[in-house]
Amino acid sequence: MKRFIKNLNPQHKPLQYSLTSVFPAVMFILMVLTSFTGCTSITEHEMAFPAGLHIISSEDFSIIKTITDIAGARSLLIYPGNIFVASTEGKIYRIDSETQEFIEEYQVASASPAAFSEMVFCNLKNTAYLIGPLGKILEISLPDCTVIDEFAICQSPVKLALGPNSQHLFVADGSTRRIYRVETDDNTATASVYSYFNINCIEPAQDTDFLVVGTSDNVNILEVLSEMSLRFTTVDGVGGASAIAAIPSDTTFVAVVESGVCLMDAFVSVEWPPPPTTSGRIGIEGDVHFVGIGNDWQHAYVLSYLGDNTSRLISYNYR
Numbered sequence: 001m002k003r004f005i006k007n008l009n010p011q012h013k014p015l016q017y018s019l020t021s022v023f024p025a026v027m028f029i030l031m032v033l034t035s036f037t038g039c040t041s042i043t044e045h046e047m048a049f050p051a052g053l054h055i056i057s058s059e060d061f062s063i064i065k066t067i068t069d070i071a072g073a074r075s076l077l078i079y080p081g082n083i084f085v086a087s088t089e090g091k092i093y094r095i096d097s098e099t100q101e102f103i104e105e106y107q108v109a110s111a112s113p114a115a116f117s118e119m120v121f122c123n124l125k126n127t128a129y130l131i132g133p134l135g136k137i138l139e140i141s142l143p144d145c146t147v148i149d150e151f152a153i154c155q156s157p158v159k160l161a162l163g164p165n166s167q168h169l170f171v172a173d174g175s176t177r178r179i180y181r182v183e184t185d186d187n188t189a190t191a192s193v194y195s196y197f198n199i200n201c202i203e204p205a206q207d208t209d210f211l212v213v214g215t216s217d218n219v220n221i222l223e224v225l226s227e228m229s230l231r232f233t234t235v236d237g238v239g240g241a242s243a244i245a246a247i248p249s250d251t252t253f254v255a256v257v258e259s260g261v262c263l264m265d266a267f268v269s270v271e272w273p274p275p276p277t278t279s280g281r282i283g284i285e286g287d288v289h290f291v292g293i294g295n296d297w298q299h300a301y302v303l304s305y306l307g308d309n310t311s312r313l314i315s316y317n318y319r
Contacts, residue, residue, distance in 0.1 A: 179230075
């Protein structure tokens with residue numbers, strides 16, 4: 001099960017995802033079995049899974065359409081009129097977002113069972129950044145999917161983040177637990193910061209130049225202080241986080257933490273108001289979670305893997 005949705009805010013450039021966008025809903029489900037393999041200088045985090053693209057109604061969660069013939073599908077990106085799906089075969093599949101029909105496929109790299117897990121959009125350059133094989137990061141022009149750059153920042157990139165209108169790509173290294181800031185004008189790293197705990201997720205704020213980092217032990221705010229300096233600040237009282245999503249035009253985030261789902265400001269955490277049938281913070285089942293924000297400015301969606309090839313999708317009204 002891989003990250004599947006992100007917010008679509010009409011006031012920002014496109015290519016952020018929503019369960020209430022034109023489809024009216026998009027969910028990408030990859031069932032995950034995680035193992036780790038390594039070699040002398042490059043570590044790839046291998047994940048084996050059956051995969052499929054599911055288009056789901058945000059009103060009643062009914063499956064509108066399922067696309068199953070995408071071999072090794074691992075990540076997706078939504079672009080005006082298109083859905084791009086990257087696969088472990090080193091291919092990017094281009095799908096019409098209205099008809100859900102295949103348009104074309106592109107071979108962008110060699111096959112790798114451990115790569116292609118993260119793909120983010122750079123609206124300033126109209127390109128996408130994609131984790132490639134052997135620790136490389138690919139920059140791909142859109143919509144023709146031509147590789148215009150291939151570069152290495154660290155041994156084992158596992159997470160990418162790039163905020164709207166931001167010039168900074170952030171890359172998390174699964175081997176060293178460092179997060180690198182990369183300048184998108186020349187794709188070089190200019191600063192990095194170390195995390196004492198394993199990095200689970202990184203999420204850029206919508207309108208400011210900082211990042212929220214969820215680790216196995218805590219949640220941190222990563223700020224860009226200067227051209228060469230980054231700062232980590234721990235958010236008190238939250239604990240570890242497995243998934244975080246930014247609410248549009250705000251400094252507020254929805255986070256899946258150890259005890260459930262919560263609403264979190266940049267430096268202050270707030271417990272989610274419980275529904276009448278429960279008490280305390282809303283708990284959530286499963287071991288793997290992914291969260292996204294709907295473009296109605298009211299709902300968050302959490303996808304959880306419950307085991308035995310079963311997932312659950314839940315909506316929350318964060319207002």
